[in-house]
Amino acid sequence: MATKLIIAIVQDKDANRVSDAFVDQNVRATKLSTTGGFLQAGNTTFMIGIEEERIDEVLQLIKDASHTRDEFMTPPVNLDGGMEGTTSYPVKVQVGGATVFVLPVDQFMHF
Amino acid sequence: MATKLIIAIVQDKDANRVSDAFVDQNVRATKLSTTGGFLQAGNTTFMIGIEEERIDEVLQLIKDASHTRDEFMTPPVNLDGGMEGTTSYPVKVQVGGATVFVLPVDQFMHF
Amino acid sequence: MATKLIIAIVQDKDANRVSDAFVDQNVRATKLSTTGGFLQAGNTTFMIGIEEERIDEVLQLIKDASHTRDEFMTPPVNLDGGMEGTTSYPVKVQVGGATVFVLPVDQFMHF
Ligand code: NI
Ligand code: NI
Ligand code: NI
Incomplete structure (x- = not known):
């Protein structure tokens, strides 16, 4: 049974969701900032x-x-004024994304 | 002479002892929180x-x-009271533990 | 096209220069303290x-x-006094240095 080392870099906003999924599935992970x-x-x-x-x-x-x-985000209304009745419309923004490496491992131990 | 990369995850309470052992034996280590x-x-x-x-x-x-x-730890006496003469007995707790990976290295350089 | 994982440890004082070089050359890097x-x-x-x-x-x-x-650094003049006219001469100090590992990668993914 070979062990591999997964290194996964995710956005901070998704880190808790990733942690929760690991805990649910009994996957031990170490977290780095x-x-x-x-x-x-x-x-x-x-x-x-x-x-x-x-x-x-x-x-x-x-x-x-x-x-x-993609997520829809409503930008804050410009407080500098402008026409009465100005509204802020939701805009589409791209969020998330992960970069993942799977590394070979020569030895894996618990002491 | 092949070089390997050891990644060792230890408890904070043991980190200084590990660092000291590395210094004593002339092992260069980089530390991550x-x-x-x-x-x-x-x-x-x-x-x-x-x-x-x-x-x-x-x-x-x-x-x-x-x-x-295993280490023996004396829990604090319960301040909520109870019978006079209540004593706190040492209890056995498990501490420490390390997870260690040894990784193959293609190239290792100092500049 | 095989991917490799480079781990490079540099002095804090050089970190910005390294980051800038990566950005200039379109190299994506993740930074750890x-x-x-x-x-x-x-x-x-x-x-x-x-x-x-x-x-x-x-x-x-x-x-x-x-x-x-090597860099030349002028040490601060000793404020404890001493002879009038004491000057501080630049001394040569060694700075910088990097330790670099190139690791093999089994799988590399973006999600
Ligand atoms: Ni989805
Ligand atoms: Ni022991
Ligand atoms: Ni140079």
Whole structure:
């Protein structure tokens, strides 16, 4: 039974959902605070040691909880005034997204 | 002489002892603050680049400094009262424990 | 097109220069705050997923931005006094330095 090391980098906003999914499915993960590519805002990196047979299951958990998707956000109304009756319409923004590495492991131990 | 990357996750309470053992034995380690599996309290992750011949030595250092063991802890006396003469007896608690990965390395460099 | 995971540990003082070089060359990196070997001061760890063909380019970027070099530093004049006319001469100090691992990757995914 070979063990692999999964390193998954997700947005901070999805980190709790990913953690919850791991706890539900009995996947042990270690969490690192990290900063994103291209100086983007904070993200969270998970390290997971997992038996090869469960790789697909764990990848699916990560995907479900953090994949790139569109959300509708209502921008705040401009307080500088303007015409009466100005309304703020929801706009589509892309959120989420995960980068995942599966690494080979020579030895895996608990002491 | 192949180099390996050891990733060792230990409890915060054992981190100083692990660091000290590394310094004593001239093992260079980089330390990350991490959060534990199952939302447990803080732990510390060490990354160590090491020649293959020293793997067993380093694993033994980590094991000695952080392995799971029982400790006796005296719980605080319940202040809500109860019978006079109530005493607090030491109870056995499990502490420590390390999770360790040894990873293959394609290239290892110092600049 | 195989992907590799580069883990690069550099001094905090060089971290911004490394980040800037990555952004310039369109290299996505995730940044971790870490503490150095031998209890040295803070350093920064970058994780970079990169196609095998770009390894040498990325290693060169890291080397250029963070390699060990001598700098001249003028130590503060000793305020305890001493002879009038005491001057502080620049001294040579070694700064920088990077430790870099290139790791094999079994699977690399974006979700
Ligand atoms: Ni979805
Ligand atoms: Ni013991
Ligand atoms: Ni130079």
